Amino acid sequence: MSSSLNCQDTPVTCFHCGQDVPKGVPFIANIKGTAQPMCCPGCKAVAETIVSSGLEHYYKYRQGDSTLTPDLSGTELPSTIQDELKLYDNASIQQNFVVTLEDDIKEATLVIEGITCAACVWLLEHHLVKQAGIEQASVNLTNHRARIRWHDSDITLSSIMAAIYHIGYQGHPYHPDKEEQLLELEKKRSFRRLGIAGLGMMQVMMMSIALYAGALQGIEEKFEIFIRWTSLIIATPILLYSARPFFTAALRDIRTRHLSMDVPVSIAIGGAYLASAWATYTQSGEVYFDSVTMFTFFLLIGRYLEMQARHRTGRAGNALLNLIPASAIKLVDEQEILIPATDLNIGDIVLVKPGHTIPADGIIVAGYSSVDESALTGEYLPISKTLNDHVVGGTINVESPLQLRITEVGAATKLSAIVRLLDRAHEEKPAVAKTADKVASYFVAAVLITAVVVSLIWWQIDPKNAFWITLSVLVVTCPCALSLATPTALTAATGTLRQHGLLITRGHVLESLATATHVIFDKTGTLTEGNLSLKSTHLCCNTDAKTALEIAAALEAHSEHPIAKAFRKYQRQTADSLHVELGQGLEGSVDNIVYRIGQPEFASALCQQQLTYSDAPNHSGQWLLLCNAQSPLAWFCLNDQIRKNTQQTLNTLKRLGLNIQMLTGDNSAAVQEVASELNIDKVIANTSPKEKLTYIQKLQNQGAKVVMIGDGINDIPVLAGAQTSIAMGGATDLAKTNADAVLISSDIERLTDAILLSRKTQFIIRQNLSWALLYNLIALPLAAMGFIAPYMAAIGMSVSSLIVVGNALRLTKLVRRNPVK
Numbered sequence: 146m147s148s149s150l151n152c153q154d155t156p157v158t159c160f161h162c163g164q165d166v167p168k169g170v171p172f173i174a175n176i177k178g179t180a181q182p183m184c185c186p187g188c189k190a191v192a193e194t195i196v197s198s199g200l201e202h203y204y205k206y207r208q209g210d211s212t213l214t215p216d217l218s219g220t221e222l223p224s225t226i227q228d229e230l231k232l233y234d235n236a237s238i239q240q241n242f243v244v245t246l247e248d249d250i251k252e253a254t255l256v257i258e259g260i261t262c263a264a265c266v267w268l269l270e271h272h273l274v275k276q277a278g279i280e281q282a283s284v285n286l287t288n289h290r291a292r293i294r295w296h297d298s299d300i301t302l303s304s305i306m307a308a309i310y311h312i313g314y315q316g317h318p319y320h321p322d323k324e325e326q327l328l329e330l331e332k333k334r335s336f337r338r339l340g341i342a343g344l345g346m347m348q349v350m351m352m353s354i355a356l357y358a359g360a361l362q363g364i365e366e367k368f369e370i371f372i373r374w375t376s377l378i379i380a381t382p383i384l385l386y387s388a389r390p391f392f393t394a395a396l397r398d399i400r401t402r403h404l405s406m407d408v409p410v411s412i413a414i415g416g417a418y419l420a421s422a423w424a425t426y427t428q429s430g431e432v433y434f435d436s437v438t439m440f441t442f443f444l445l446i447g448r449y450l451e452m453q454a455r456h457r458t459g460r461a462g463n464a465l466l467n468l469i470p471a472s473a474i475k476l477v478d479e480q481e482i483l484i485p486a487t488d489l490n491i492g493d494i495v496l497v498k499p500g501h502t503i504p505a506d507g508i509i510v511a512g513y514s515s516v517d518e519s520a521l522t523g524e525y526l527p528i529s530k531t532l533n534d535h536v537v538g539g540t541i542n543v544e545s546p547l548q549l550r551i552t553e554v555g556a557a558t559k560l561s562a563i564v565r566l567l568d569r570a571h572e573e574k575p576a577v578a579k580t581a582d583k584v585a586s587y588f589v590a591a592v593l594i595t596a597v598v599v600s601l602i603w604w605q606i607d608p609k610n611a612f613w614i615t616l617s618v619l620v621v622t623c624p625c626a627l628s629l630a631t632p633t634a635l636t637a638a639t640g641t642l643r644q645h646g647l648l649i650t651r652g653h654v655l656e657s658l659a660t661a662t663h664v665i666f667d668k669t670g671t672l673t674e675g676n677l678s679l680k681s682t683h684l685c686c687n688t689d690a691k692t693a694l695e696i697a698a699a700l701e702a703h704s705e706h707p708i709a710k711a712f713r714k715y716q717r718q719t720a721d722s723l724h725v726e727l728g729q730g731l732e733g734s735v736d737n738i739v740y741r742i743g744q745p746e747f748a749s750a751l752c753q754q755q756l757t758y759s760d761a762p763n764h765s766g767q768w769l770l771l772c773n774a775q776s777p778l779a780w781f782c783l784n785d786q787i788r789k790n791t792q793q794t795l796n797t798l799k800r801l802g803l804n805i806q807m808l809t810g811d812n813s814a815a816v817q818e819v820a821s822e823l824n825i826d827k828v829i830a831n832t833s834p835k836e837k838l839t840y841i842q843k844l845q846n847q848g849a850k851v852v853m854i855g856d857g858i859n860d861i862p863v864l865a866g867a868q869t870s871i872a873m874g875g876a877t878d879l880a881k882t883n884a885d886a887v888l889i890s891s892d893i894e895r896l897t898d899a900i901l902l903s904r905k906t907q908f909i910i911r912q913n914l915s916w917a918l919l920y921n922l923i924a925l926p927l928a929a930m931g932f933i934a935p936y937m938a939a940i941g942m943s944v945s946s947l948i949v950v951g952n953a954l955r956l957t958k959l960v961r962r963n964p965v966k
Contacts (some may be wrong), residue, residue, distance in 0.1 A: 147762065150468065157182045157220075157640065158182070159182060159183055160174070160176065160181035160182060160183065166182050166183070166894065168499075170486070170502075175876045179596050202891070210344060211513055220522035226310075227303075227307070229304045230303040230306050230307055230310075231301075232303075233302045233303050233306060233318070234301050234302055234303050236554065238318075239251075239253070239302065239659075240554055240555035242254055242255075242318040242319050242555070242861075245303065246294070248292060249296050249297055249298050250280065250295070250296060250297070251294070251295060251297050251302075252271075252292065252293065252294045252295075253292075253293050253302060253305075253318070253319075253321055254290055254291070254292055254318075254319040255290065255291045255293065255306070255309075255316040255317060255318060256290055256291075256316070256317045256318075256319050257284060257287060257289050257290070257291050257309065257314050257315065257316055257317075257395075258289070258314060258315040258316075258317070258331075259271065259313060259314040259315055259393075259394075260284070260289045260314070265284075265314070265394070265405065266285075268312065268401055268405075269282070269284045269291065269309070269312070269314060269397070270282050270283060270284055272308065272312050272401070273291075273293060273305070273308065273309070274302060276296075276304070276305065276308050277299055277300060278295050278296045278299025278300030279293065279295045279296075279300060280294045280295055280296060281293070281294040290319055291309075291316065293305060312397065312400075312401055313396075313397035313400070313401075321790065331452065332452070335445070335448070335449050335452055336449070336863035338386060338387040338445055339387070339442070339445045339446065339449050340387075341382060341383060341386055342387035342388075342441045342442040342445055343389050343442055343600070344385050345379045345380065345382065345383040345387075345442075346383070346435075346438035346439055346441075346442045348379050349376050349379050349380055349434050349435050349437075350435055350438070350439070351440045352372045352375055352379075352434075352435075353434070353435035354377070355368075355372055356369065356372055356373075356432070357905060370428065372423075373425040373432055374425060376421075376425075376432065376434040376435075376653050377421070377422055377425050377432075377434065379434070379438075380418060380421075380434040380437050380438055383437070383438050383441055383442075384415075384418050384437065387441050387445060388411075388441045389416050390407075391407050391410045391411045391414060391441075391444075392411050392414075392415065392728045394407035394411075395407040395408045395411035395412075404589040404590055404593070405589065406589055408589060408593070409589060409592050409593060409596075409619045409622075410440075411445065412593075412596075412614060412619055413440065413619040413620040414437055414440060414441060416600055416612075416616055416619070416636055416708070417433045417434075417436055417437045417616055417620075418434070418437050418441075420433070420533040420612055420613075420616070421434050421437065424526050431613070433613070433616075435939070436616075436620070437936075439940065440620060440942070443940075443942070443944070443947065444942075444946065446947060459955070467908075470486055470501070470502045470504050472484065472485060472486055472504075473485075473486045473489055473504035473505070474495055474496040474497070474498070474770065475489070475493055475495050475496075476494045476495065476496055476548065477492070478486050481496060486504040486505065487555075488553050489504060489505050489551050490551065490554065491551055491552060491553070491554060492550065492551060493550070493551045494510065494548055494549070494550055494551075495507070495548070495549050495550075495551060496546060496547070496548055497542045497546065497547045497549060498542070498546050499514070499542055499543065499544055499545060499546065500541070500542065500543075501541070501542055502539065502540070502541050502542075503516070503536050503538050503539065503540050503541070503542060503547075503549065503551060504538055505538040505551050505554050505558055505676035506535070506536070506537055506538050506551070506552050506553035506554075506558045507535070507536055507538075507549035507551045507552050507553075508533060508534070508536075508550050508552055509530055509531065509532055509533065509534050509536060509547055509548070509549055510532070510548050510549065510550050511532075511547070511548035512545055512546050512547040512548055513529070513530060513532070513545060513547075514529075514530055514532040514542055514543060514544045514546070514547050515527035515528060515529055515543040515544050516528055516530050516540050516541065516542055516543060516544040517540060517541040517542075517543050518534055526674055527543045527920055528542075530547070535552075536549060537558075538553075538558045544725065548681065550895065550904075574724065588921075592618070592619065592622045595618060595622070595925065595929070596615050596618045596619050599614060599615055599618050599929045600612075600614075600615040600648050603931070604614070610931060613934070614928070614929070616938075617928040617931075617933045617937075617938040618925065618928045618929055618938075619935060620938035620942055621921075621924040621925065621927075621928045621933055621937075621938035621941055621942055622921050622924060622925050622928070622942075628869040630894070631913070631914070633907070633913075633950055633954075634906055634909050634910045634913060634952075634953040634956060635655065635910075635952075637657050637953050637954055637955075637957050638902055638903070638905075638906040639655070639657055639958040640957070641956055641957050641958065641959065642895075642898070642899055642900065642902060644890075645895055645898060645959060646874070646888060646889050646892055646895050646898050647761065647871075647886055647887070647888055647895045647898070648886060648887045648889055649885070649886045649890070649897075650884065650885060650886055650887060651885035651886070652883070653869075654885045654886050654903070655902075655903045655906050655907070656903070656907065657850065657852075657868055657869040657885075658852065658899055658904075659900070659903040659904045659906070659907045660850050661803060661850045661851070661852045662802075662804060662849050662850045662851075662902065663803065663804045663805075663806065663807075663844060663850065663851045663852065664798055664803050664804070664805055664806075664851075664852045664854070664896070665806045665807070665808050665841070665848045665851060665852070665853050665854070665867075666805070666806070666807050666808070666815060666825075666854050666855075667807075667808065667809055667855035667856060668807060668809040668819055668844075669785065669809070669856075670856040670873055671751045671854050671855055671856050671873055671893075672787060672788060672791055672807070672819055672823065672893075673787055673788060673819065674785060674786050674787070674788050674789075674891075675784060677782060678711050678784065678785075678786050679694075679711045679712065679782070680782045680783060680784040680785060681781075681782040682694065682779055682780070682781055683752065683762045683779065683780040683782070684778070684779050685776065685777040685778055685779055685780065686776055686777070686778060688778050688779065690779070691715075692772055693778055693779035694715040695716070695718070696735050696740055696771065696778070697712050697715070697742050697769075697771055697779075697781065698712040698713065698715040698716040698717070699713075699716065699717070699718050699719055699720045699733070699735045700720045700723070700731045700732075700733045700735070700740060700742050701713075701716075701731065701742070702716050702718075702719040702720065702724065704725075704877050707810060708769070708783065711781075711783055711936065718735065720733030720735045720740070721734045721735075722732060722734045722739075724791045725797065726743070726747060729743050729744050729746075729747040730742050730743015730744055730747045730748055730769070731743060732751070738773055738774075739751070739773065739774055740771060740772065740773050740778075741771070741772050741773075742769055742770070742771045742772075742781075743769060743770070744769075744770075745757050745760065745761070746760055747768045748769075748770040748771065748772040748777070749770060749777060750774055751772045751774055752773065752774055752775055752776050752777065753772065754771050754772075754776075754777065756770060756777065761780055761782075762780055762782070765781045767782070767784065768780055768781065768782055768783075769781045786895050787819060787822060787823065787957065788891075789892075790892075790893065790894050791823060791893050792822070792823055792824070793885065794893050794894050794896065794897050795823055795824070795825070797897050798823075798896070798897060798900070801897075801900060801901075804827075804849075805825055806825065806827040806828070806829070806851075807819070807820055807825050807827070807828045807829070808829045808837055808840060808841075808863070809828075809829070809830050809832065809833060810830075810831065810832055810833065810834075810837070816828065816830045834863065835862065837862065837863040838862040838863045840868055841853060841863050842866060845867075845868060850868055850869075851867050851868050851869065852867070852868075852869045852870070852871065853869070853870045853871070854870075854871045854872075854873065854888070854896065855870070855872065855873070856872060856873040863883045869885050869886075869898065870884045870885050870886075871885065871886045871887070871888055872883055872884035872886070872887050872888065873887075873888050873891050874887065874888055874889040874891040886899070898959045900959070901959070901960035902956065902959060902960055904960075905955075905956065905960050906956055909952055909953060909955065909956060912952060913949045913952055913953065916945070916948060916949065916952075917945065917949060920941070920945045924938075924941055
């Protein structure tokens with residue numbers, strides 16, 4: 146049924162929300178005995194709950210789809226909408242986007258429609274925190290997501306969403322598929338508005354050139370009337386459609402008594418249009434339809450470019466959720482049923498085959514295997530798992546089939562917690578962004594007051610030109626450039642770093658990286674790869690090294706264990722009769738001779754000897770023993786390798802003026818070997834987590850700006866205590882939680898990219914703010930004195946905004962490193 150619904154030539158729309166159903170999406174809900182297509186699990190869950198609650202009349206009496214319009218601000222919500230919002234109080238619907246932090250405290254992630262600028266974020270945050278029961282509300286201007294924390298006994302989620310609607314915005318439960326649709330819909334609407342404004346502007350500009358030429362050389366009245374009315378007709382759809390978002394936002398801001406840049410923009414566009422329309426109708430005065438269309442077009446270009454940068458960042462974050470598989474094998478009466486992973490519930494029993502990804506958090510109820518948890522824990526060796534052990538969704542089953550009982554689904558899983566952690570970055574604004582927001586807010590009020598004063602003065606001096614001069618003041622001083630200066634640069638830089646493997650999870654990172662003085666590294670898993678490779682071979686009898694390595698490779702041939710990869714290049718054949726002893730090693734037959742490889746105790750038991758690690762040639766690295774039934778054959782030393790390009794990266798960081806140090810809890814000879822190879826002069830070894838934190842705090846108290854890079858549980862205190870902390874991609878989930886950024890690519894060169902780009906970001910933000918303020922300080926007096934016509938003001942304002950956006954888009958490319966070898 147699902148394939149038939151999605152393989153039609155014509156687009157299939159979601160029965161619940163009315164949006165297009167992406168190709169290949171299998172979600173279907175049974176409404177009154179008919180299978181209806183759904184675009185995402187959220188719509189499917191809501192639709193099924195509507196039916197099970199006896200509210201089918203909602204679909205009978207609703208008008209259009211369930212996408213709500215922003216015209217609900219300040220009014221009582223219709224009963225059908227109230228009924229739909231109340232469905233979000235259902236626990237089964239909340240499980241995909243609501244997490245319970247404590248007994249009475251819940252947290253949800255919503256996608257907000259209708260946000261246009263930083264003032265919208267301010268309004269939403271201040272309005273929500275005033276609601277009884279809401280503990281915290283933060284809105285991300287970059288991806289338009291809101292993170293809301295509330296006391297469930299004091300306020301319901303439906304009441305929170307209703308509060309959002311009452312001030313003119315729309316809230317949707319966050320889901321990557323749903324957000325992708327909203328982003329695509331926003332892009333299409335913006336492009337249509339931009340296209341209509343562009344085409345109309347070109348036509349009106351041609352008409353205006355004729356009017357200006359006619360004013361200088363003379364023009365017949367009938368042609369002038371024709372051109373004016375034609376310009377009015379062309380400008381009208383631009384005003385009613387292309388410029389509609391400005392008027393909608395301005396009305397919302399006026400109702401909520403909060404000023405944003407949409408207010409002066411709307412006054413300027415609307416005022417110029419109405420005055421020009423009156424002049425056309427009465428055949429008196431000048432018309433400025435060219436200013437109306439040009440102003441609208443250039444402002445839409447700036448917002449479109451800012452939207453594109455924001456969308457890139459949002460999609461980069463959504464890609465992280467790809468760790469969770471799309472489907473799961475559910476066991477019902479010992480029958481295997483393939484279902485969407487989002488349909489799993491707590492208590493379900495699922496089968497996870499070798500090589501498959503675990504679909505949700507759970508407990509093993511049958512089977513034993515090794516699980517690769519490197520994506521979440523940083524442990525590069527698969528962990529042995531048996532009955533009653535916990536496993537995490539997004540990790541990979543390596544060896545044998547497992548049956549799991551699901552314990553956490555949706556927003557409560559560990560992976561979802563990490564995704565929420567990554568969304569934290571833009572919620573915490575750096576100091577420069579807060580300053581810019583505050584300045585822009587005051588600037589709007591100052592512009593409106595100035596416009597009123599200028600209007601009154603010119604009404605006394607020259608009433609005929611008072612309106613046009615006031616219009617020029619409103620247009621030329623629109624604080625678009627000032628509002629875009631900081632968020633556009635931060636969005637572009639953050640998106641660029643995400644695309645190249647560095648996820649920023651705190652708002653201050655770009656600012657603090659730019660001013661860093663010390664970079665301190667952990668050793669294992671940070672400067673080194675955390676992957677084992679063969680370092681040396683020590684023979685115990687007359688067997689040659691080549692033969693010993695080929696035997697070991699034959700035993701490890703079918704294993705996906707990281708140890709096996711160290712022998713892969715020596716493989717010439719495969720062993721027979723293999724037996725895996727989890728956590729110990731392998732036993733198999735090569736050329737009819739039985740061998741064992743693995744832990745010294747396990748392998749030496751084959752030849753009736755008692756060998757341990759203390760019998761290894763030395764105590765650095767990880768040792769494996771190969772034995773046959775007669776005697777030990779060879780010791781293999783596996784060791785961690787220094788990450789690729791680490792030396793080059795450290796040299797570049799030193800050239801940038803940074804002090805490089807190593808801070809590790811390891812006390813083996815490997816510490817000095819790594820430090821010597823990488824030319825690290827300052828090494829502090831054999832330190833406890835507490836000692837690491839004390840050392841970092843001492844440096845910071847002396848004025849150092851410290852960046853700490855680590856990956857293990859022992860690094861958590863120092864990551865939390867450092868001014869700026871970065872967790873490696875293979876770090877534990879706790880380390881990521883306490884870090885300010887996550888190096889998901891584990892490519893240490895990206896640290897250099899981040900520092901260079903952060904310095905460039907701060908420089909570009911200062912450039913943008915300086916330009917925006919300088920432009921307004923120069924343009925305002927000129928406009929107030931009547932030297933700038935409205936069309937000139939429109940061009941100036943638009944060019945100013947485009948300069949700021951274009952300058953910020955320079956951050957979409959990494960800064961060239963110019964490495965030092």
